[in-house]
Amino acid sequence: MFFFFTLTLQAQFHINGIVKESASNKALPFATISTNNGINSITDVDGKFDIHSKTAVTSFTVSYVGYNSLTVEVQKNKLFFNLKLTPKTAILNEIISSNENAALSIIKKTIALKNNNDPQKRLPNFAFKNYNKLVVSAHPDSISGQIDSVFVRKYKQGALYKIDSTNYKLKSTVSKRHLFQTEKVSQHQFSNNQLKETILGTKMAGLQQPLYEIIAFNLQSFSVYDTKYELFETKYNSPIADDAVKDYYYKLLDSVSIKGRNSYMIYFKNKMKSKAKGLEGVLYIDQNNFAVSKAIMRIRGLLNISGTHEFEYLAKENIWFPVHKTFQIIKGKNDDDIRILGGTIQFDGDIEQDFKSRKKQPSDYIYLRSENHIFDIRKDEKSAVKKSHFTVEIDKNAFDKDESFWEPYRKDSTDTRFKKTYSELDSIAVKKNIANRVFFGKKIINGYLPIGFFDLDLRKIFSYNNYEGFRLGLGGVTNERFSKNFRIEGYYAYGTKDGIFKGSIGVATIIDPKANSWLGFSYTDDVREIASTSFSIEKKPYKIYDPRPINISTFYNYVSWKSYFETRLIPKTESIWEIAQAEIQPKFNYTFNTNNLFYTNYTMTTAMVSLQWSPFSDFMQTPTGQIEIEKRFPKFSFQYTQSLGRLLNNDFDFSKFDFKTEYEKRYLNGQKTSLLLQAGYALGAIPLTHLYNTSPNNITKETIIQRITFGGKNSFETMFFNEFFSNKYSLFQIKHAFNRVTLFKKVKPSLVLVSRMAWGDLDNPEKHLGINFKTLNRGFFESGIELNQIFNGLGLTAFFRYGPNQLPKFEDNIAIKLSYVLNLGF
Structure with missing residues (x-):
């Protein structure tokens, strides 16, 4: 290593x-x-x-x-x-002591002068080109000579040893070619404190259409001066951040010459005991201007990861400009296997924790290495950066470059393995139909099963709730094999308990592919939980099952016609604009009294805009649309619904405002804190079916054991169904997830602490007849623990209800739920 x-x-x-x-x-x-x-x-x-x-x-x-x-x-x-x-x-003790003090002094000067030495602070505009090569491979000569053949060998003791043919094939393969490789040439432009990458050409072995997710993978920070230095999509406090001296030890190792200028060689190491929790490495600091002239960053843990930065000194500007970066991953030591980039990596047992060390395999020597060569640097580039809200943009002809395009950029023309990799992997890809397998896998991850030109929606096949019983159905949408400019979608389902068929059919046509803009129309006849809050713009992650609806009994039927326009035209947003007309029929005993008129069913004609804004995320513009390549928090969702007077027999005048924001903080030690703030306000004449219930998930049963069901993700586990309704509310949730704890070999629960609270009120509750409920004007509070994935994905949660709405019987305030996490390895 x-x-x-x-x-x-x-x-x-x-x-x-x-x-x-x-x-x-x-x-x-x-x-x-x-x-x-x-x-x-x-x-x-x-x-x-x-x-x-x-x-x-x-x-x-x-x-x-x-x-x-x-x-x-x-x-x-x-x-x-x-x-x-x-x-x-x-003199050793004296030297070490003085060197530690000297190193700290040098680092403090480096921190104080970093804005003067950072090209992104010193230069208002610049541009350059970059050639990147990423290789997954192994050194053939590092693999044991014992697997140079597959013949049975005879030892002096008379023992026979048969060579594993898999190991032999691996060594034979990496002797001829790499396991995977990709290249790209990019134009980078910096202006208005933004660095944009435009990919001019890209090539990925075995794939005619490269995977955007791999192209966008951020392996290391561009600048060593970033406050948070990024290595393999994890951000660490930089060794030259403003507060770095509290996190790192520094030691002066030597004085060396780089590009003809003397530099201090300073070793840094994080103060945390765990090596996996922070960076360590070497900074080379110019003795004259205290700029970074070279940097080596490393983390050690499940993976041993290193990144290097090399610079060219620009005498006129008196700064060091990056010209070469390398990034490398090799496997570290740990008792767990992990999944990365679709494959499984095994790790040695940690001997200090009494885990058994397994026999070395050839795959232990596999590494990932990425190299960046920066050239054609233009320091006075003043041209405006187009579409600067995109971090990465792919040129429409980037996938069609021939060999004459690539040859000038390849520095190592003698690497015969590199040349053979493309031809051999392309041949294998055709033989094994890799393109179709990649297409299939991406669909499955998102909950669809591609069948020819149609994607079957796996979520529509089976579900259960207390009103419909078992809901059986089929549904889906046509895919790009049917048409890239037109789609048909729909579903048809049957409830075994209510005995009613329901379904939907819709069509849409693309308006602007680059902005993912579609214009569509749909007809739906279905049921929905009363007073439930949903943001139309939010795409629910694929789940084989959704546990919360199992015990819901109160639904309303809606028959609606809808026209909509969905787009990402506004930078860093995704939005849906729609006009809908719906006939509403509650499927429970309910009457709405407004202006002395009593409604048991009604018509609602509305206009709605639903928008999600991700101001801190990074986005990529591809020839086929936009992709969020790095999700950052907070994210914000807004939704505004307005009734349209007497248009199309609309019965009520009302307005609804909904807001939601999420924040997520991941720590270097693997823990995670999640925050959720959500609020809604409805004014005007609006029936109970379209108000707010703040997502309850507890059933009315006598004992705790009888109330055991499956827990939800963001639902109130001790709040009973239909217990509270509001026309204005706010809720707050905080979760903190700890690392999984190994109790036994296969018992590794994940501990999560949760607290939820909600406040709300309802104007004129007397207008809602036929159902008894309370309001949230005194607030609602619950806290609990989740022990998820105790065994084979199954877990257990427990919550306690307290505060002004605490119930008289102690046991009624306790909710115990099951949880289940299905790990598909994606």
């Missing part, structure tokens, strides 16, 4: 080893290695080094501050060196 793996297979000389302190036998991280033929390298955080050279290495020197340097002669056939440095005992 090293910082500087090389992809050059033609290297004729290769040495590696480890550097330790002689007395304590502890590894010396970031010791300097200098070879006789001019190669300079450093050891990694484990004291290991790995050097490849095309010319002979006859000797090398190892140096480390406070220790005596060691020169080593390279002997023939010796590749691994276990080296130990002796300290300069007389």
